Structure formats: C-alpha cells, structure tokens
Amino acid sequence: MTPAIKKQSGIQPRSPWSRKLDQSFIWLTRLFALAIAGVLIWIAIQVAIAAFPAIRQFGLGFLTTTTWNPVNSQYGALPMIYGTIVTSAIALLIAVPVGLGVAIFLSENYLPPKIQLAFVFLVELLAAIPSVVYGLWGIFVLIPFLRPLQQGLNTYFGWLPIFSTPPAGPGMLTAGVILSIMILPTIAAISRDALISLPSDLRQAAVGLGATRWETILMVLVPAAFSGIVGAIMLALGRAIGETMAVTMVIGNSNNISPSIFAPANTIPSLLANQFAEASGLQVAALMYAALVLFGLTLLVNILAQILVRRVQRI
Amino acid sequence: MRSETRTARQTETVLRTENLNVYYGNFLALRNINMDIHKNKITSFIGPSGCGKSTLLRCYNRLNDLIKTFRAEGKVHYNNQDLYAAHIDPVEVRRQIGMVFQRPNPFPKSIYDNITFGPRINGYKGDMDELVERSLRQAALWDEAKDKLKQSGLSLSGGQQQRLCIARAIAVQPEVILMDEPASALDPISTLRIEELLQELKQQYTIVIVTHNMQQASRVSDMTAFFNVEPTEKGGRIGYLVEYDKTEAIFQAPQEEATQQYVSGRFG
Numbered sequence: 001m002t003p004a005i006k007k008q009s010g011i012q013p014r015s016p017w018s019r020k021l022d023q024s025f026i027w028l029t030r031l032f033a034l035a036i037a038g039v040l041i042w043i044a045i046q047v048a049i050a051a052f053p054a055i056r057q058f059g060l061g062f063l064t065t066t067t068w069n070p071v072n073s074q075y076g077a078l079p080m081i082y083g084t085i086v087t088s089a090i091a092l093l094i095a096v097p098v099g100l101g102v103a104i105f106l107s108e109n110y111l112p113p114k115i116q117l118a119f120v121f122l123v124e125l126l127a128a129i130p131s132v133v134y135g136l137w138g139i140f141v142l143i144p145f146l147r148p149l150q151q152g153l154n155t156y157f158g159w160l161p162i163f164s165t166p167p168a169g170p171g172m173l174t175a176g177v178i179l180s181i182m183i184l185p186t187i188a189a190i191s192r193d194a195l196i197s198l199p200s201d202l203r204q205a206a207v208g209l210g211a212t213r214w215e216t217i218l219m220v221l222v223p224a225a226f227s228g229i230v231g232a233i234m235l236a237l238g239r240a241i242g243e244t245m246a247v248t249m250v251i252g253n254s255n256n257i258s259p260s261i262f263a264p265a266n267t268i269p270s271l272l273a274n275q276f277a278e279a280s281g282l283q284v285a286a287l288m289y290a291a292l293v294l295f296g297l298t299l300l301v302n303i304l305a306q307i308l309v310r311r312v313q314r315i
Numbered sequence: 316m317r318s319e320t321r322t323a324r325q326t327e328t329v330l331r332t333e334n335l336n337v338y339y340g341n342f343l344a345l346r347n348i349n350m351d352i353h354k355n356k357i358t359s360f361i362g363p364s365g366c367g368k369s370t371l372l373r374c375y376n377r378l379n380d381l382i383k384t385f386r387a388e389g390k391v392h393y394n395n396q397d398l399y400a401a402h403i404d405p406v407e408v409r410r411q412i413g414m415v416f417q418r419p420n421p422f423p424k425s426i427y428d429n430i431t432f433g434p435r436i437n438g439y440k441g442d443m444d445e446l447v448e449r450s451l452r453q454a455a456l457w458d459e460a461k462d463k464l465k466q467s468g469l470s471l472s473g474g475q476q477q478r479l480c481i482a483r484a485i486a487v488q489p490e491v492i493l494m495d496e497p498a499s500a501l502d503p504i505s506t507l508r509i510e511e512l513l514q515e516l517k518q519q520y521t522i523v524i525v526t527h528n529m530q531q532a533s534r535v536s537d538m539t540a541f542f543n544v545e546p547t548e549k550g551g552r553i554g555y556l557v558e559y560d561k562t563e564a565i566f567q568a569p570q571e572e573a574t575q576q577y578v579s580g581r582f583g
Binding site for chain 2: 109199201202203204205206207208209210211212215219220223224
C-alpha cells in the first residue's frame with residue numbers, strides 16, 4: 001500500500017503573475033532592441049527620401065565629381081569625401097599609438113593606484129570638453145603652435161606632395177590633429193578597460209616563461225585584448241568621421257582636393273553644417289545625399305572592423 | 316661503489332632555502348624555511364590552505380616579484396647562486412625554472428604559437444617545428460594535437476590545455492618545473508594522465524608540485540614537505556615547514572604529531 005502523495009511535496013505551478021511578469025519583461029527588452037534598429041532604419045530612409053532628387057540627377061557620379069556649385073546646381077562630393085577620409089586617417093595615425101600607449105601605461109602598475117585613478121579621470125575628462133571649445137583652442141593655440149613645424153616641413157620636404165603647399169594655418173593637418181586629441185580618450189579608456197579585464201593568468205603565464213614586461217604586453221596582452229582595442233578604434237573613428245564643429249573651425253572649408261596635408265579642405269559634416277541653413281531645392285537634396293554617403297562610410301568602416309576582428313579571433 | 320655514486324648524483328641539491336622569511340607588507344607569511352630540493356626528484360608540498368606552500372613555490376622562480384608588497388629575507392640558492400642577489404635578473408631565473416599553474420592558462424593563440432612563445436622570446440635559433448613536436452610528445456599531447464596545431468589552444472579540453480601548458484613550459488628547456496596544483500581543476504582521468512606524465516618528466520627535470528590531494532602526493536612524489544599554519548594575534552597567518560622527508564616516511568612514519576594528523580585526514 002503506497003501512501004497518497006501529499007500535495008505540498010509535488011512541483012507547484014508558478015503563480016500566473018510571476019509568469020506574466022517574466023513574459024512581459026522579455027517583450028520589453030525585445031521592444032527596446034527593436035526600437036534602436038527602428039530609429040536607425042527610419043533615419044536612413046528619411047535621409048534617402050530627402051536625397052532622392054539629387055540621387056536621380058547625379059547618380060553615382062556624385063561620388064566622383066569635384067564641383068560643388070550651388071549657383072548652377074552642379075554637385076559632386078568627392079572633395080568632401082576625400083577631406084573626411086584624410087583628416088580621419090591623420091587623426092587615427094596620431095591617436096592610435098598615443099591612445100594605446102596611454103592605455104598600457106594606465107593598465108600596468110607603474111603608478112600608485114591613487115595617482116593612476118586620477119590620470120584615468122583626467123583622460124576621460126578630455127572627452128567632456130565641448131567640440132566648439134576644441135575648435136576655438138585650435139584656432140588660437142594649435143594653428144600658431146603648428147605653424148613653425150608646417151613651415152619647416154614645407155621648406156625642407158616641400159618636394160614631397162603631402163607637404164607641397166605653403167601652410168595657410170587652417171588645413172587638413174590642423175583638423176586631423178584636433179580630431180586626434182578629441183578621439184584620444186575614447187581609444188585610451190576603452191583599450192584600458194579591455195586590457196584590465198584580461199585574466200591575470202595570462203600575465204603570469206607569460207612572465208613564468210621568462211618574458212619581460214614588454215614582451216608580455218606586446219606579445220600576449222595586447223593581442224589578447226585585440227577585439228576590444230579594435231572596438232575602441234572604431235568608436236573613435238566614428239567620432240572622427242562625424243565630428244563637425246571643431247573641424248569646420250580649423251579646416252578652411254575649401255572644396256578642393258590637394259595631396260598636401262597643409263591645404264585647406266572640407267569634410268562632409270562640415271559641408272552640411274556650413275550650407276544647410278541657406279540651402280534650398282536641389283542643394284538640400286545634394287546635402288542629404290552627402291549625408292547618406294557619410295552614413296555609408298561609417299557603416300563600411302564598421303563592417304571592415306568586424307571582419308578584421310573575426311579573422312584575428314579565429315586563431 | 317657504482318650505486319653509491321649514483322645515489323650521490325641523484326640527491327644533488329638544485330634549490331636550497333636558508334632561513335627564508337617571506338613578508339607581504341608587514342605581515343609575515345612564511346617563517347624560517349630551510350629545505351633542499353633534489354635533482355630529478357618530484358617533491359610535493361602539502362598542507363592546509365593558507366600555509367604558504369604556493370608562496371614558497373613562487374619564491375623559486377621569483378614570480379612573487381609581481382606582488383608589490385612582497386619581500387623575502389634569507390637566501391634561496393639555485394645551483395649555488397643566490398636567486399635574490401642584486402645582480403640576478405628575475406627574467407633569467409624564470410627561463411631556467413618554469414611554472415605550470417593551477418588553472419590551465421594557454422594563451423589565446425594557436426597551439427603551435429603557444430609552444431613557440433617561450434623559445435622565441437629566448438632567441439631560440441633551432442628548428443621550431445621539431446621543437447614543437449618534441450615538446451608536445453614529452454607532454455603526451457602530440458597524438459591528440461598534431462592535426463590541429465593551427466587551432467586555438469583554447470579549443471582543447473581542460474586536461475589537454477594543462478598538458479599544453481606543460482609542453483609550453485618544457486619548450487624553453489628549463490631545469491626545474493614548478494607546478495601549483497596542476498591537476499586540481501581537472502577530472503580524475505586527466506589527473507591520472509598528468510600524474511603519469513610527471514613520472515616521465517622527472518628523468519629530465521626536477522619537479523616541485525604543490526597539491527591539496529594527499530593521495531596524489533603519495534602516488535607521485537619522492538619527497539614530501541608538510542607545511543602548517545598558525546594564526547597570529549593580529550589576525551595574520553604564518554606558514555611554516557613542519558616536516559620534510561621521503562614520501563613513504565611522511566605518510567607511514569611521520570615524526571611530528573601534526574603531520575600524522577594531517578596525512579590521516581584528521582584536519583585540513
């Protein structure tokens with residue numbers, strides 16, 4: 001004779017309330033995730049619609065022609081695309097090594113913890129400076145500061161195309177340097193986080209095999225944190241490509257293509273900021289088309305970064 | 316006569332500590348350690364948690380230098396050289412005295428690159444492929460890994476990863492291999508493989524192993540050191556060496572009451 005199973009000892013069904021709560025939480029997170037994708041797609045579609053007249057008029061020629069003339073409605077964005085790419089490249093060329101150096105310095109135990117934290121805070125504070133302030137600083141401090149260097153390079157290395165124009169002050173180099181300072185905290189802070197979150201096992205393994213500190217950092221820690229560091233660089237590049245105010249103030253706003261980094265130039269965001277207020281008709285469409293190109297450019301950069309990270313991580 | 320000289324050679328001392336005191340900041344962690352580690356033997360360190368056995372192990376290859384508050388008093392000799400003398404470069408020490416850690420910690424690199432890392436930073440000029448094969452064979456991993464040398468070391472199972480770490484340590488051709496609970500994160504079968512491996516490795520290397528597992532100590536080691544810990548009034552814990560002898564002696568006829576109690580499982 002088996003005793004009847006007591007009700008309490010069975011597996012009790014959860015209260016319907018608790019289940020509903022779980023369900024609604026899942027739906028809530030789904031909604032938030034979709035909202036982000038939705039906003040992105042919405043913006044893209046709106047920009048594309050507004051750009052449509054220009055797309056119909058100029059087609060892909062918009063990307064390869066150099067005239068931007070509102071008077072006779074001729075629009076080509078190549079100089080701005082070129083200016084955007086060159087200034088961002090200069091910014092990365094400076095900010096990646098410096099930012100990574102800062103990240104390494106602030107992730108190792110070179111400094112007492114308190115001073116180290118103060119430094120971390122200072123680096124992050126760089127990101128809090130408004131871009132218009134960077135622009136002003138660029139005009140009043142950086143341009144005079146860089147002038148002797150630019151002049152020297154032009155005098156002695158002027159035969160190289162990239163130094164071939166006499167420096168005017170505003171130009172691609174100045175814009176690139178400003179951008180590099182603006183994106184430095186992004187690269188430094190996120191790379192540092194990536195380095196700090198590595199397990200201490202890795203360092204011990206390398207040191208235990210007779211690696212010096214530098215060998216440990218360069219051959220083990222930095223490669224292990226590679227995906228985080230690339231993420232940091234991509235975020236920084238996104239900011240550099242899209243930065244408007246500071247660049248407008250120091251780039252010279254000239255729709256030219258010159259091989260010289262001293263030459264005044266223009267970028268897509270700077271073009272938009274300068275012309276949008278007075279634009280009408282086809283010019284608005286052309287500006288929207290340029291915005292779409294900028295959108296595509298950042299997307300392309302992000303995809304390339306993903307491919308790079310995947311390829312490295314497969315090992 | 317012949318056997319006598321052989322015994323004499325086998326008990327050659329590789330590592331010797333003299334009056335070693337270890338401090339972390341102001342706290343004494345290890346008190347007055349005097350012991351010799353013999354060449355081509357497996358020496359195991361046993362004792363309750365916090366008795367400083369890992370700390371002592373890390374004194375032998377100066378890995379404790381990574382801890383800023385660490386300070387050692389007394390002497391640690393390696394083949395009659397003082398490891399803590401001012402002119403000794405800890406990097407050089409670690410190239411002679413390798414280490415295998417508690418948790419398998421392969422680099423997030425390919426199996427091949429895991430093994431070549433040490434030789435490469437040491438400026439090894441020989442045939443890398445041959446060295447990789449030899450190291451993996453010695454660590455009893457070659458058969459399992461030979462077809463996937465380009466795959467990540469992290470793609471291996473836990474036991475395989477630990478053997479990879481042993482292969483990586485062997486590849487720099489050290490004289491001594493220190494092992495800090497090398498099997499404690501592994502399943503029984505992987506543990507057995509590591510233990511078998513140790514017996515082969517001791518032909519060529521001197522091995523010091525920290526273990527929490529007393530059966531393991533009695534199975535694998537020639538010499539056993541028992542450490543104990545005593546609390547201080549200020550809340551610190553001081554580790555000290557209780558007894559150090561041949562493994563059979565420690566497990567069957569220990570001289571000290573505490574050793575007897577520990578090996579029979581009455582505390583710890």
